Amino acid sequence: MAGAGERALRLAGPEDRVDLTAFLTRAVRLDAAAVVRIRRRGDGLLGVWTQTGFEVLAGRVVRGTIAPADTCVAAESLRAALVAAPAGPVDPGWSMDSAWRGALPPEEGYVHVDDIPAKVLVDLAQRGVALAREHGAQGPPASLLAQEVLEVSGADTTVGIPMRMVFALGAMGFVPGIGRDAASSAAIDPAEVVRVRASATWTRLDARFGSVHLRRSGGLGLDVLR
Structure with missing residues (x-):
């Protein structure tokens, strides 16, 4: 058990x-100065969460404990601490709680809208990357990121999937077979799917290696860590 005041993962x-x-x-x-937020879930x-730069949150679930139970670090x-210590607890680093201003999505309250073949999303990401490269070092324009490339319906719910979510899913490598630059979708199993879930305020894409979340109202709400 972590002692009083001890920071340990x-x-x-x-x-x-x-x-x-x-x-x-x-x-x-995606961002050399990225901050991650780690929080103990109800289960x-x-x-583990990070802001991707596309106004989309990326998350992954792992088994373990963290003290404090909700904390932000660089x-x-x-990453360097985990590499340096291949086993045992690690010090997660200096607290950067003040750097996190976005609300985290809820753990529950989603409906399963439908499943999308992962290859479809990767193909869309590749086409989006090709368009973004036409804009050079400025990166993808806001209009491309906001463009809804899919509309998914089910469970009496219809949600639009914007390109920003597709980019974030690919950039985080959450679909098996995606290389560093998602250069080819040929290695992706045709049976591999990405699950679309939605709540009243969030759209969520669940892939094998993680999830991306976007507020349906647009932007990230404020939620300063205590």
Whole structure:
């Protein structure tokens, strides 16, 4: 058990360490100054979150404990600590709670809208990347990120999937077979799907290696850590 005031992350097994390290590596690749928020969930697992830069939150669940139970740290510092200590607890690093202003999505309250073949989303991401490259170093324009590329209906709910969610899903490597730049969708199993879920305020895409979330009202709400 962590002592009073002790900051410590303990992961349940080596696979959790591998999963978290991969998540952090992707987060840092998107933003060298990325911050991650780690919070104990109601089911005892750890939810790990990062802001992708597309106004989309990316999350992954791992087994373990964290003290404090809700904390923010620099993604690169935590990644380096995990690499340096291949087993045992690690110090998650300096608190960066003040750097996190976005509300986290709820753990429950979603309806399953439908499933989309993962290959469809990766193909869309590739086409979006090709369009974004036409704009050079400025990156994808806001109009491209906001464009809804799919409309999904089910369970008496209809949600639009904007390109920003597709980009975030690919950039975080949540679909098996996606390379660093998602250069090809040929390696993706045709049976691999991405599950679309929605609540009153969030749209969520669940892939095998993680999820991306977007507020349906647009933007991120304020939720300052205590």
